[in-house]
Structures are given as structure tokens and as C-alpha cells.
Amino acid sequence: MSGQARVVTLRINDREVSAREDENILQVAKDNGIFIPTLCCLEGLSTWGACRLCMVEVSGNNKLMAACATKVAQDMDVKTDSPRILAHRRMILELLFSERNHVCSVCVANGKCELQHLAQVCGVDHIRMPYRYPELPLDLSNDLFRLDPNRCILCTRCVRVCDEIEGAHTWDVMGRGIDCQVITDLKSPWGTSETCTSCGKCVHVCPTGALSQRGTAIAEVHRHREFLPYLTQMRGERD
Amino acid sequence: MSTEELISLKNKADLRRRPSRVCICTAASCQSIGADRVHKAIEAEIAKTGREPQVEVRAVGCMGLCSAGPLVRVESESSSVLYRNVTVEDAETVAASVGKAKVERLVCRTDVPFFARQHKVVLANCGVVHPERIEDYVAVGGYSALYRAITEMSPSEVLAEVTASGLRGRGGAGYPTGLKWQTVAKSQDATKYVVCNADEGDPGAFMDRSVLESDPHRVLEGMALAAFAVGAKVGYVYVRAEYPLAISRLRTAIRQAKAANLLGQNVAGSRFEFTVDIRLGAGAFVCGEETALLASIEGLRGQPRPRPPYPAEKGLFGRATLINNVETFANIAPIIEKGGAAFAAIGTERSKGTKVFALAGQIKNTGLIEVPMGINLREVVDDMGGGTPTGGKVKAVQTGGPSGGCIPYEHLDMPVDYDSLQKVGSIMGSGGMIVMDESSNMVEVARYFMEFSMSESCGKCVPCRVGTYQMHEILRRILAGQAAPSDLALLEELTRTVGEASLCGLGQSAPNPIKSTLRYYRAEYEAVLRGSRPSMPMTEEGVG
Amino acid sequence: MSPQTLYPEPPTEDKRWKIVNTTMRRNGNDSHALIETLHSVQETFGYLDEDGLRYVAKSLRTPLSKVYGVATFYHFFTLKPQGEHSCVVCTGTACHIKGAETILKALKDKYGISPGETTEDNKLSVLSARCIGSCGLSPAVVLDGNVMGNLSVSTLLARMDKEIG
Numbered sequence: 038m039s040g041q042a043r044v045v046t047l048r049i050n051d052r053e054v055s056a057r058e059d060e061n062i063l064q065v066a067k068d069n070g071i072f073i074p075t076l077c078c079l080e081g082l083s084t085w086g087a088c089r090l091c092m093v094e095v096s097g098n099n100k101l102m103a104a105c106a107t108k109v110a111q112d113m114d115v116k117t118d119s120p121r122i123l124a125h126r127r128m129i130l131e132l133l134f135s136e137r138n139h140v141c142s143v144c145v146a147n148g149k150c151e152l153q154h155l156a157q158v159c160g161v162d163h164i165r166m167p168y169r170y171p172e173l174p175l176d177l178s179n180d181l182f183r184l185d186p187n188r189c190i191l192c193t194r195c196v197r198v199c200d201e202i203e204g205a206h207t208w209d210v211m212g213r214g215i216d217c218q219v220i221t222d223l224k225s226p227w228g229t230s231e232t233c234t235s236c237g238k239c240v241h242v243c244p245t246g247a248l249s250q251r252g253t254a255i256a257e258v259h260r261h262r263e264f265l266p267y268l269t270q271m272r273g274e275r276d
Numbered sequence: 277m278s279t280e281e282l283i284s285l286k287n288k289a290d291l292r293r294r295p296s297r298v299c300i301c302t303a304a305s306c307q308s309i310g311a312d313r314v315h316k317a318i319e320a321e322i323a324k325t326g327r328e329p330q331v332e333v334r335a336v337g338c339m340g341l342c343s344a345g346p347l348v349r350v351e352s353e354s355s356s357v358l359y360r361n362v363t364v365e366d367a368e369t370v371a372a373s374v375g376k377a378k379v380e381r382l383v384c385r386t387d388v389p390f391f392a393r394q395h396k397v398v399l400a401n402c403g404v405v406h407p408e409r410i411e412d413y414v415a416v417g418g419y420s421a422l423y424r425a426i427t428e429m430s431p432s433e434v435l436a437e438v439t440a441s442g443l444r445g446r447g448g449a450g451y452p453t454g455l456k457w458q459t460v461a462k463s464q465d466a467t468k469y470v471v472c473n474a475d476e477g478d479p480g481a482f483m484d485r486s487v488l489e490s491d492p493h494r495v496l497e498g499m500a501l502a503a504f505a506v507g508a509k510v511g512y513v514y515v516r517a518e519y520p521l522a523i524s525r526l527r528t529a530i531r532q533a534k535a536a537n538l539l540g541q542n543v544a545g546s547r548f549e550f551t552v553d554i555r556l557g558a559g560a561f562v563c564g565e566e567t568a569l570l571a572s573i574e575g576l577r578g579q580p581r582p583r584p585p586y587p588a589e590k591g592l593f594g595r596a597t598l599i600n601n602v603e604t605f606a607n608i609a610p611i612i613e614k615g616g617a618a619f620a621a622i623g624t625e626r627s628k629g630t631k632v633f634a635l636a637g638q639i640k641n642t643g644l645i646e647v648p649m650g651i652n653l654r655e656v657v658d659d660m661g662g663g664t665p666t667g668g669k670v671k672a673v674q675t676g677g678p679s680g681g682c683i684p685y686e687h688l689d690m691p692v693d694y695d696s697l698q699k700v701g702s703i704m705g706s707g708g709m710i711v712m713d714e715s716s717n718m719v720e721v722a723r724y725f726m727e728f729s730m731s732e733s734c735g736k737c738v739p740c741r742v743g744t745y746q747m748h749e750i751l752r753r754i755l756a757g758q759a760a761p762s763d764l765a766l767l768e769e770l771t772r773t774v775g776e777a778s779l780c781g782l783g784q785s786a787p788n789p790i791k792s793t794l795r796y797y798r799a800e801y802e803a804v805l806r807g808s809r810p811s812m813p814m815t816e817e818g819v820g
Numbered sequence: 821m822s823p824q825t826l827y828p829e830p831p832t833e834d835k836r837w838k839i840v841n842t843t844m845r846r847n848g849n850d851s852h853a854l855i856e857t858l859h860s861v862q863e864t865f866g867y868l869d870e871d872g873l874r875y876v877a878k879s880l881r882t883p884l885s886k887v888y889g890v891a892t893f894y895h896f897f898t899l900k901p902q903g904e905h906s907c908v909v910c911t912g913t914a915c916h917i918k919g920a921e922t923i924l925k926a927l928k929d930k931y932g933i934s935p936g937e938t939t940e941d942n943k944l945s946v947l948s949a950r951c952i953g954s955c956g957l958s959p960a961v962v963l964d965g966n967v968m969g970n971l972s973v974s975t976l977l978a979r980m981d982k983e984i985g
Contacts, residue, residue, distance in 0.1 A: 087738065088738055089739050124772075125772075128769065128773040129738050129773065133742065136745075209883070210889050211889050212893070213560070213732075213735050213895075214732070214734065214735045215730065215744075217735035220888060223873055223884050224888055305957055307967075308968065309970075342954075476953065478951070479911070479912030482951075482955050517859065518951075558858070560895065572855065573852070575851055575854035577889055578894070637955075642956040716917060725913075732950070
């Protein structure tokens with residue numbers, strides 16, 4: 038980061054904090070121990086700004102802003118926990134749970150899942166709308182890994198890590214709207230992919246039980262993410 | 277091109293080159309009901325009687341009253357008459373009538389409100405010039421604004437006129453155009469772009485299509501003036517693939533403008549350069565959103581990006597980009613020609629100028645109208661539109677497409693301007709104005725628009741992707757008699773989350789039809805919840 | 821941007837791939853030209869098949885999954901061959917108000933297919949479009965590229981009987 042960025046002071050939840058003006062609200066909040074939930078964000082990957090869980094109120098603006106995509110400014114006044122923000126967070130989580138099959142009790146990521154964790158933290162213990170249960174077929178063609186699209190929340194961390202860090206761009210999203218799915222190559226089985234290097238980065242960055250190692254049973258998925266900041270550092274600056 | 281060459285072009289190609297003219301509308305609507313055949317038939321009749329030197333048979337663009345198509349206008353020394361629903365069988369009669377008595381049974385009165393209450397700025401040349409003849413456009417003064425700008429004005433003077441005009445983006449958001457241009461002009465970027473948003477995706481809107489098919493040069497001139505003002509050298513027109521005629525007319529116009537040295541390097545002999553290329557859409561309504569449109573031009577999935585940064589700072593390929601709607605660009609040449617103050621004299625305090633509307637649905641006179649901002653909405657529907665075809669009551673008017681709302685007939689006594697429409701729960705939108713009669717059930721209308729938003733959602737952000745699906749599900753179950761009052765409460769909460777947390781305008785405005793119909797027609801929702809079933813509109817006979 | 825001296829071979833001997841190559845070269849074989857290129861392939865061959873997508877990906881040096889993601893995002897593109905005849909029913913607001921659903925139902929009753937489907941004998945594909953911009957003539961349909969407006973169910977079915985049988 039350029040050492041020439043100005044330092045600014047701002048308020049988050051009535052607390053005075055200081056930051057560099059090229060940092061975003063999410064980073065500054067984290068640095069100061071203020072919790073803002075996220076799902077699509079992962080340090081080391083580009084900003085996606087789509088889960089909409091990190092929305093905050095910035096005074097002077099009647100629109101909510103995504104903390105991961107908004108830079109701080111001098112005298113900014115940020116609120117992260119107003120009643121409407123909390124209501125939106127719960128609704129977004131409920132929408133996610135309703136979208137696909139997120140039954141924790143039989144999931145490889147049980148206890149290690151970011152979606153499950155956020156539900157607990159934000160007080161979501163039931164959802165008010167019917168489950169869709171799309172019954173999407175699993176991809177078990179790869180020797181090492183498995184894809185269960187029914188657990189996918191379309192955060193696109195796998196797409197971004199494969200494109201930006203590994204460079205293979207094996208994953209992308211097909212379709213539109215509620216019919217979106219992550220796919221490999223031309224929707225070919227993962228195991229026959231011409232581009233996948235089997236590096237496993239996608240499995241490590243996945244927040245839920247969508248991507249996991251073969252041979253793992255309930256609650257047995259393991260994640261190691263230290264490589265991300267390490268590789269980011271090794272390769273120089275990344276926005 | 278030198279001044280003399282341009283002026284000589286204007287005099288030589290004077291539109292009154294022959295004593296009489298027969299003008300036939302060849303925009304898509306009229307073409308689909310045989311205008312091409314009518315054109316050829318009339319041409320044949322004139323040729324048969326050896327009257328070509330006296331009578332020009334000219335293809336023109338949209339004349340506005342689509343429900344009366346094919347439309348033909350016959351002009352002589354002192355008279356001009358408009359004929360409606362002209363068929364191939366009428367060709368002989370119409371051809372014979374040139375310079376003589378008019379054919380009474382075909383006459384379409386133009387002294388009626390539909391025509392008389394219009395104030396044409398954007399549509400001034402539509403139905404007058406041949407869309408594929410640059411000479412026609414020059415003859416009515418086209419490209420003189422561009423010429424004057426690059427030879428006599430500075431970019432900041434052009435900016436000043438656009439700002440003084442008070443023009444607001446006509447794509448729907450209504451953002452002050454001058455302000456947007458100034459932001460791009462201020463950028464230090466060495467490479468800047470001008471992009472024209474011709475991805476008119478609002479169902480029920482066909483203003484941009486008509487302008488592109490009827491007067492494409494007007495749009496190109498506006499883009500060139502913008503490029504001059506903000507410092508761009510490259511422009512793109514992003515057109516939806518569903519508009520093949522607009523695309524081909526635009527291609528021809530670009531080619532002609534280049535050949536006449538009005539586009540390309542050294543425009544009109546100056547140091548100003550500006551090239552325009554076309555980029556095709558491929559069936560995604562969301563690509564009407566600025567950042568999604570740019571992603572599409574970059575060859576990506578049409579998914580919006582978080583803003584800020586706005587395209588004016590960081591847009592196409594990361595460069596400062598000016599994006600405006602077709603209608604916005606079409607207003608620029610008149611503004612430069614007559615001055616911003618003259619434009620600002622039309623309309624209201626905060627909504628200057630005119631607006632083109634596409635009047636459709638259960639209304640007698642369907643077609644395109646251009647009215648001054650501030651005109652009374654009831655006047656538009658009752659007087660200009662002529663009321664419903666059956667004579668039955670108008671129930672509501674829908675504006676703004678899937679991002680807008682329904683205005684009940686009782687509230688139609690209001691000015692048509694950005695603020696008033698917002699206050700009443702709708703938006704100006706791009707100009708689609710759908711009239712509904714008693715056969716429309718408002719819950720079904722809300723469901724219809726939610727289905728549209730759901731299937732056009734790009735899928736990137738959670739509130740829109742899943743929220744539109746769930747809102748549609750609730751509406752579907754309400755209509756099927758499978759919902760409970762708590763579902764209505766959930767629906768309202770969803771409208772708040774989707775409206776406030778979505779990433780882009782599509783999701784943010786998707787709940788508007790629900791909010792608007794709940795505001796005025798709550799009783800209908802409750803009735804359907806209690807078990808009454810609405811019927812679907814039937815077509816046993818078409819309108820014809 | 822290094823010049824590519826070796827271009828990949830088209831998937832088949834079909835001379836029409838020249839048209840697609842022209843589109844790509846006119847845009848400098850740039851990855852940004854993906855959508856224009858897919859348009860060219862579909863216009864030339866009627867639909868986008870796997871070999872075609874692979875060829876485009878290689879020629880534009882774009883990842884396979886990216887090409888697939890773009891091809892499936894835009895509803896104008898189809899990955900399945902279309903029927904001999906196509907009937908696009910406009911489901912825009914004006915057409916909806918005037919009975920587009922009735923037309924779709926009539927087509928389903930007569931030919932047994934919904935939008936996005938093709939008849940068993942490959943004679944007809946029915947599609948729906950969000951708005952074709954002919955709102956002044958609602959309800960409207962595009963039959964084999966020709967717009968038919970002010971439709972009634974009987975007029976449409978009679979015309980389709982004539983064209984398709």
C-alpha cells in the first residue's frame with residue numbers, strides 16, 4: 038500500500054477511530070474489534086460485494102453502503118448495528134437458508150461453516166419462508182474433492198481464488214438469477230476438467246460444505262487458509 | 277468538410293426537392309403490418325403514371341400513432357394530409373390523390389390532442405426524414421450544432437449549455453446530465469469513453485427503438501457533442517439484439533457520417549476525433565444498468581459492480597466513462613443549437629424539457645408521444661390516448677416498467693414530472709406508460725412484474741437473487757389461494773430488505789410494483805387472500 | 821498484447837467458420853469480443869455447441885468456464901439446436917395485458933411445448949421474449965423473423981397451420 042495515503046478520523050458506532058483513507062470500512066472496523074458479518078469477502082481476494090451482509094449506515098446518505106466496498110473518509114459517521122441493519126442481516130441469512138439445502142446435521146462442514154456460524158451470531162434459528170430444495174446433483178467425479186451445489190451460496194470465492202491466485206480459472210458461474218450454479222470448464226465433470234490443477238485452494242476458501250475433501254464425513258471438512266495472505270504477500274500488492 | 281460543403285449539402289438536399297411527397301412510415305411496428313409492401317405499391321403506381329419528377333415516394337420513420345398504422349403522409353404545395361391503416365389495395369387511390377382532393381375515408385385527423393398536444397424536440401425529425409439518408413438530416417439542420425461546437429465553442433461552453441438546460445437522464449434515474457458530463461470532463465484520464473445505452477429493456481417501452489430507427493443521426497450527433505465536451509475519442513452504442521432494424525439503421529448512419537467526415541479523425545477538418553462502434557446486447561434486461569452494461573461491453577456476464585466508484589470516474593476498462601440513454605443524447609443537438617435556456621423554458625422547475633412516452637395497453641391511441649414535462653397525466657390518458665378501446669373505465673396507469681408503480685385513475689390529475697411521479701409511488705422510468713382497465717387484477721400485475729424481475733435478476737447479490745424469487749412465490753401462492761395473512765406481512769418485509777440491500781437498481785426497484793399496488797389496492801390483495809380468484813385477460817379477438 | 825502467430829483450427833471443415841474468424845479478427849481476437857463472437861457463431865450455425873464454445877475460448881484466449889458462463893447468462897444465446905420454425909411470443913407488459921398468456925396456452929395445447937422447448941419432430945421452437953418493442957401492436961409474436969401484431973389466437977394458429985402444418 039502506498040505510504041502516502043492520508044490518515045483520516047471517523048466514527049464507527051460512536052467510537053472515534055483512525056484509518057488510512059484508502060482503506061474500506063470493513064477493514065477499519067475489523068482492526069478496531071467491531072464485528073461486521075461477511076460471507077463473500079475473503080482477505081487476499083478481490084472485492085465481490087454481493088452477499089450484502091456487511092451493509093452499514095453512513096450518515097448523510099439514506100442508502101445503505103457495503104462496508105467491504107466503501108472507502109472511509111474524514112468525519113464519516115458509520116453505524117453497523119441499527120435495528121434495520123440487523124433486520125436485513127437476518128432476512129438475508131434466511132433467504133440463503135431457503136435457497137438450497139442447508140441441513141447442518143448431515144453436513145461435512147457442520148460446526149465449521151461460516152453460514153451456520155453467522156446464523157447463530159445473528160440470532161436466526163428458523164426461517165419464515167418455504168425451502169426451495171432444488172435437489173441439485175453432486176459432482177463426485179474428482180478423486181480428491183467433491184462439489185455439493187446444494188450447499189453453495191454463490192459467494193464466488195472459489196471462482197476468484199482459482200482465477201486470481203492459482204490462475205487456472207477452472208470455476209465460473211453459469212446461468213442467471215436463482216438458476217446460477219458454479220461450474221467447471223464447459224459444465225464438464227470436475228474430474229475430467231482440462232484446466233484444474235487439483236491445488237485445492239477452492240476447497241479451503243469455501244465458506245460452507247459445498248466444496249470439501251473426499252473421504253470426509255459429517256463435520257470433518259478441514260480448511261487451511263494461511264496460504265492466502267502468504268501468497269498475497271509473496272506476489273505483491275493486490276487490490 | 278468545409279462550411280461551404282456542409283451548407284451546400286443543406287441547400288441541395290432540401291426536403292422540398294420535389295413538388296409533392298408521399299411519406300410512408302417504415303419503423304418496425306408499421307413494417308410488421310405491411311408498410312414495406314405499401315411503400316413499394318405506391319412507388320409502382322407513381323412510376324406507372326410517369327410522375328416521379330413531381331412526386332417523391334419517401335420512406336420515413338415513426339409518425340407516432342402505431343395503432344393507426346401503416347401511416348402515410350401526402351404533402352403538396354400547401355397541404356399535408358395523414359392517412360391511416362393504408363393497405364396495398366389503397367395504393368392506387370392514394371397515389372392518384374397526390375396534388376388533388378384527399379381520400380376522406382383514409383384521413384387521420386391531426387388536429388386531435390394525440391398530435392396537437394405534443395411538443396416535439398426528440399421526435400422532431402421522426403416521420404420527416406428518410407432514416408437512411410444523411411442528406412435529409414443535414415437538410416433539417418442536422419450536424420450544424422456539432423459543426424458550430426467544434427469550430428466556434430470550447431468544451432466548457434458546451435458543458436455550460438447542457439448544464440443550463442437542466443436536462444436530466446432520460447433512462448429513468450433522472451440524474452442531472454450536465455453534472456454527469458462535468459464529472460467525466462474533470463477526470464484526468466487520458467482515455468475516456470462515451471457510451472450510449474440503447475438496451476431499452478422495459479417491457480412496454482419502445483421510445484429508444486423508434487428514435488434509432490427513425491433518426492439515428494440525431495443520436496450520433498449527441499454522442500459526438502458529448503465526446504467533444506468531456507474529452508473522449510471513442511464511443512459505443514450498446515443496442516439490444518432484439519432490435520435488428522435499429523441496429524442496421526445505426527450501422528448505415530455511422531458509415532454515412534464517417535464518409536461525410538462527421539465521425540472519425542479530423543471531424544469537419546478540425547483536430548477533434550471521435551469514432552463510434554456498436555456493441556450488441558444478448559437478452560439481459562440487467563444490462564440496462566450502467567455497470568452491468570459496461571461489463572457486457574467488456575465481454576463478461578452482465579453483473580453490476582458496487583458503486584462508488586461511478587462510471588464517470590472508473591467505467592469501461594477502468595476509464596472515465598460517460599453513459600447516457602438514447603433519448604438523453606437525442607436532446608443534445610437541439611440544446612446546443614437553440615441554447616440551454618430555451619430548453620429550460622419548457623417543462624417545470626425541476627423537470628425541464630420534454631419526455632417521450634410509449635402509450636400502450638388498454639388505450640385507443642397506442643404509440644409514441646412527446647409531451648412537455650408538467651403536462652397533466654389525465655390529459656395524456658383521456659384526451660391524447662382517447663381512453664380505452666372498449667369505452668370502459670381506465671383503472672390505472674403504470675409507468676416506469678418493472679421499477680415503477682401503478683397510479684389509480686382517481687389520482688391521474690397530476691403533473692408528469694420526476695418528483696410528482698415519485699410522490700405518488702411510481703417513477704418516470706424510461707417512458708413506458710401502460711394503461712389498464714377493469715380487467716386487470718393488481719395482484720396479478722404485481723406478480724407479473726416480480727416474475728420479470730426474478731427472471732432478469734443477474735444472480736450476483738443475495739437479496740435480489742433469492743428475494744425476488746421468494747416475493748414471486750408469495751404472490752403466486754396468494755393468487756392460488758394458498759397463502760395466509762402472515763405471508764402478506766412477510767412480503768412487505770421482503771420489499772424492505774430487497775429494496776434497501778440489493779446491489780443495483782434492478783433489485784432496489786424490483787419491489788416497487790408491490791409497494792405501489794399495496795398502497796392503493798390493498799383490498800384486492802385481501803380479497804384474493806380470502807379466496808376470490810382473478811381471471812386472466814383473454815384475446816378472442818385482437819385489437820385491429 | 822503479443823501477436824498470436826498460430827491460430828487454432830476451427831472444429832470442422834465447414835467454410836462458414838470463416839465468418840466467425842472475421843468477427844474475431846475484426847476485434848483483434850480480444851477477449852472483450854466474446855459476445856460479438858458468440859453472436860456470430862449463433863447467427864451462422866443456429867446455436868452454440870460445445871466444439872464451437874471450445875474454439876471461441878481458444879481463439880480469444882479466454883477460459884472455458886468464462887465462455888460457458890457468458891453463453892448461459894444471456895438469454896439470446898442457445899446451446900441447443902432450434903427447430904425449423906420459431907415462434908417468439910412477446911410477454912411484455914402491453915402484450916401481457918392484452919393476453920400473451922392465452923397465446924402461450926394455445927400453443928401449448930396445440931403443439932405440446934412451452935417456451936424454450938422444441939417439438940419432437942423438430943419442426944417448431946417456441947420462445948418467449950421479454951419485450952420486442954412493438955407495444956403499439958400488442959399482443960405480438962415473431963414468427964420466423966416476421967412480427968405479427970394485433971393478434972388473436974385464431975389468426976395465429978391459422979397462420980402457423982399454413983407455415984408449419
